[in-house]
Amino acid sequence: MEPMFRIPLGDWVEIGLDWLTTTLDAVFDFIRAILVGAYDGIEWLFSAPPYWVVIVVFAAIAWWASGWKLGVGTAFGFAVIVGVNQWENAMNSLALVLIATVVTVVISIPLGIWAASSNRASAIIKPILDFMQTMPAMVYLIPALVMFRVGVVPGIVATIIFSMAPGVRFTELGIRGVDQEVVEAGHAFGSSPARILRQIQLPLARPTIMAGVNQVIMLSLSMVVIAGMVGAGGLGGDVVASLSRIDAGLGFEAGIAVVILAIFLDRVTASFGKNTAGTRGKNS
Amino acid sequence: MYEATNEQNNDAENAIALSVKNLYKVFGKRPAEVIKRLKGGKKRDELTALGTAAVIDASFEVKKGEIFVVMGLSGSGKSTLIRTLNGLWSPTEGSVVVGGSDISKVSDKELRRVRQQKISMVFQHFALMPHRTVLENAAYALEVQGVAKPERLARAEKILSLVGLEGWGEKYPGELSGGMQQRVGLARALCAETDILLMDEAFSALDPLIRREMQEQLVLLQSELDKTIIFITHDLNEAMFLGDRIAVMRDGEIVQIGTPDEILTHPANDYVAQFVQDVDRTRVLTAGGVMEPPLAVVNLSGGPRNALRTMRDLQVSAAFVVDRRRNYLGIVRDRDVMKQVEAHSSDLGAVVRVGIDPVSPETSLNDLFGRAVESPIPLPVVDDAGRLVGALPRVTLLAALGNVPSTTGEFPVVDAVVAPIPEQVVTAALALTEGDA
Ligand SMILES: Nc1ncnc2c1ncn2[C@@H]1O[C@H](COP(=O)(O)OP(=O)(O)O)[C@@H](O)[C@H]1O
Ligand SMILES: [Mg+2]
Numbered sequence: 001m002e003p004m005f006r007i008p009l010g011d012w013v014e015i016g017l018d019w020l021t022t023t024l025d026a027v028f029d030f031i032r033a034i035l036v037g038a039y040d041g042i043e044w045l046f047s048a049p050p051y052w053v054v055i056v057v058f059a060a061i062a063w064w065a066s067g068w069k070l071g072v073g074t075a076f077g078f079a080v081i082v083g084v085n086q087w088e089n090a091m092n093s094l095a096l097v098l099i100a101t102v103v104t105v106v107i108s109i110p111l112g113i114w115a116a117s118s119n120r121a122s123a124i125i126k127p128i129l130d131f132m133q134t135m136p137a138m139v140y141l142i143p144a145l146v147m148f149r150v151g152v153v154p155g156i157v158a159t160i161i162f163s164m165a166p167g168v169r170f171t172e173l174g175i176r177g178v179d180q181e182v183v184e185a186g187h188a189f190g191s192s193p194a195r196i197l198r199q200i201q202l203p204l205a206r207p208t209i210m211a212g213v214n215q216v217i218m219l220s221l222s223m224v225v226i227a228g229m230v231g232a233g234g235l236g237g238d239v240v241a242s243l244s245r246i247d248a249g250l251g252f253e254a255g256i257a258v259v260i261l262a263i264f265l266d267r268v269t270a271s272f273g274k275n276t277a278g279t280r281g282k283n284s
Numbered sequence: 285m286y287e288a289t290n291e292q293n294n295d296a297e298n299a300i301a302l303s304v305k306n307l308y309k310v311f312g313k314r315p316a317e318v319i320k321r322l323k324g325g326k327k328r329d330e331l332t333a334l335g336t337a338a339v340i341d342a343s344f345e346v347k348k349g350e351i352f353v354v355m356g357l358s359g360s361g362k363s364t365l366i367r368t369l370n371g372l373w374s375p376t377e378g379s380v381v382v383g384g385s386d387i388s389k390v391s392d393k394e395l396r397r398v399r400q401q402k403i404s405m406v407f408q409h410f411a412l413m414p415h416r417t418v419l420e421n422a423a424y425a426l427e428v429q430g431v432a433k434p435e436r437l438a439r440a441e442k443i444l445s446l447v448g449l450e451g452w453g454e455k456y457p458g459e460l461s462g463g464m465q466q467r468v469g470l471a472r473a474l475c476a477e478t479d480i481l482l483m484d485e486a487f488s489a490l491d492p493l494i495r496r497e498m499q500e501q502l503v504l505l506q507s508e509l510d511k512t513i514i515f516i517t518h519d520l521n522e523a524m525f526l527g528d529r530i531a532v533m534r535d536g537e538i539v540q541i542g543t544p545d546e547i548l549t550h551p552a553n554d555y556v557a558q559f560v561q562d563v564d565r566t567r568v569l570t571a572g573g574v575m576e577p578p579l580a581v582v583n584l585s586g587g588p589r590n591a592l593r594t595m596r597d598l599q600v601s602a603a604f605v606v607d608r609r610r611n612y613l614g615i616v617r618d619r620d621v622m623k624q625v626e627a628h629s630s631d632l633g634a635v636v637r638v639g640i641d642p643v644s645p646e647t648s649l650n651d652l653f654g655r656a657v658e659s660p661i662p663l664p665v666v667d668d669a670g671r672l673v674g675a676l677p678r679v680t681l682l683a684a685l686g687n688v689p690s691t692t693g694e695f696p697v698v699d700a701v702v703a704p705i706p707e708q709v710v711t712a713a714l715a716l717t718e719g720d721a
Binding site: 179199200 | 397404409410482
């Protein structure tokens with residue numbers, strides 16, 4: 001049925017996209033080249049050595065970050081991934097998650113700082129974040145696909161957009177939550193705003209910011225599966241393949257690998273957040 | 285206990301450390317409009333829809349080396365006022381001049397320089413950096429000033445021992461008690477080596493005993509380091525103990541500025557009077573604050589006849605004796621003077637008694653009760669130069685404690701304990717010796 005009136009929103013979006021891809025083609029190519037390069041590098045780092053070397057390194061990181069229990073658990077979990085023959089996929093996905101997370105953090109923390117420093121900035125950023133987060137994740141894939149062509153890059157870009165919100169939100173929240181008297185003390189002794197940010201606000205907001213980073217990673221990981229649809233490969237690729245082939249076994253194997261990665265990343269980043277010296281004692 | 289003598293001692297140093305003129309600070313939507321209406325005679329409570337007038341037309345000057353206390357109930361605008369003094373708030377109107385520059389007008393960079401070099405602050409809840417050690421916290425101001433690490437830590441170490449925290453430098457603030465944390469806060473401010481120290485309810489979060497200790501230490505430090513301190517409190521006793529001068533704030537306005545004595549003995553209005561009702565007066569009031577002008581004062585060179593006449597006219601049995609420069613010499617009794625008169629002697633000095641030690645104006649009343657009770661006559665109050673400046677009858681002491689006006693301003697030198705020689709007898713004696721000088 002034809003509606004009474006029709007807003008040609010879709011047409012506008014396509015016109016906009018066309019315009020973007022033609023005028024900013026060089027920019028997108030540049031971004032694409034960087035992301036591909038970074039992805040290939042990290043992916044190589046994870047896949048080139050024998051798998052047991054990589055497992056030992058991850059287990060050591062987990063041990064150092066949290067304790068021997070997580071270390072042993074990590075070793076066991078990654079061994080399971082090897083056992084279900086998802087090692088390569090898992091490393092691909094991990095590389096994708098890492099790149100997406102790094103880029104997201106690099107963008108979202110400054111945005112969060114800006115939002116915390118100005119009510120107006122906060123008022124502008126907030127609805128955009130709401131929009132980005134509530135829009136169904138797959139919708140980002142199409143323009144990303146148009147702009148960056150099939151492959152791993154649209155997956156990374158869509159993941160970045162999708163997981164941006166908690167990075168910004170938690171940073172803003174963390175910085176606004178810093179004891180105002182301590183910030184005032186910084187001003188009262190003649191510190192510059194940059195010094196106060198560096199020496200007071202960021203260190204004290206760190207647990208909250210790290211909780212945000214943790215959220216970013218978790219969202220990235222969940223997005224990885226969806227990214228498989230646009231040819232990002234990895235665990236997502238196998239999940240998509242299992243869907244199209246109605247192969248429950250394969251789907252489950254890939255799924256369990258996602259879960260193991262998720263637990264590993266979550267526990268390790270969570271323990272960075274409540275790390276020792278930084279938050280020792282409490283200021284009343 | 286507090287230094288009432290500062291003003292007399294360092295006349296030369298009566299320089300102004302900080303001055304505030306017609307300062308307004310209004311929060312809210314339409315600050316300018318609020319000020320306009322305030323000037324037009326509106327009360328601040330009528331203007332809450334337009335904004336909160338936290339500080340209204342405040343003007344005062346703080347002298348170098350003085351402890352200036354701002355006292356008032358919670359919400360009276362003390363914190364807002366003190367925060368405009370170092371530019372944490374910029375005034376809505378008016379000026380704050382520190383070391384020659386109006387800090388509401390200077391650039392951000394200059395303002396930071398003023399804060400680094402002229403004016404530092406101690407906070408109510410300590411405001412220490414929990415992720416840094418005590419030593420690093422104490423050295424913070426120096427770090428901001430760009431002092432190299434080894435030097436600033438060494439200097440901070442010294443200041444820490446000055447405030448009694450030797451050996452605690454490697455701890456984190458969270459491991460210290462409240463009192464010790466505030467010592468760190470104080471050390472941090474002292475480390476900055478600024479002349480002016482702002483303290484916003486710095487001791488209010490501490491237990492009473494620790495608070496007392498900190499107050500005493502602050503007074504001690506102040507006398508050693510000669511800082512100018514602006515101290516905010518809602519506690520009257522604290523204000524009275526610390527303050528060389530006190531500004532009483534109410535609903536954003538300064539209702540009275542004066543020494544603790546002045547505020548206690550001459551409250552500017554009922555509000556202040558009410559406020560000061562329950563202060564521990566013995567600790568605050570000094571002899572100089574409550575003394576009466578001495579009436580029965582005789583000149584040594586005036587001779588016995590003059591002295592006797594004065595005592596008769598005032599109907600007293602004794603009088604203070606001073607020399608021409610009003611230096612205090614002692615007292616004379618009417619009976620002794622009578623004898624001299626009858627013996628046709630013109631020497632008053634022979635009968636002057638020096639038994640009663642004079643009291644200095646700074647002595648607190650607390651220390652005077654014993655002596656006042658024992659002494660048959662009022663205690664003479666004598667200043668540092670040896671001049672007789674007042675008298676302290678027992679009645680006055682008691683009246684000061686009860687905060688009732690003791691007299692109409694004039695008071696005979698001697699209490700009624702020793703009855704004077706009857707008037708007719710004196711007159712007769714004077715008549716008999718008419719020819720003498
Ligand atoms: N940042 C602010 N915004 C709005 N109103 C404020 C702000 N700070 C203080 N006030 C108001 O100003 C008045 C004085 O507060 P304050 O200076 O903190 O008083 P005090 O320190 O004497 O308790 C209060 O009515 C308070 O609500
Ligand atoms: Mg306050």
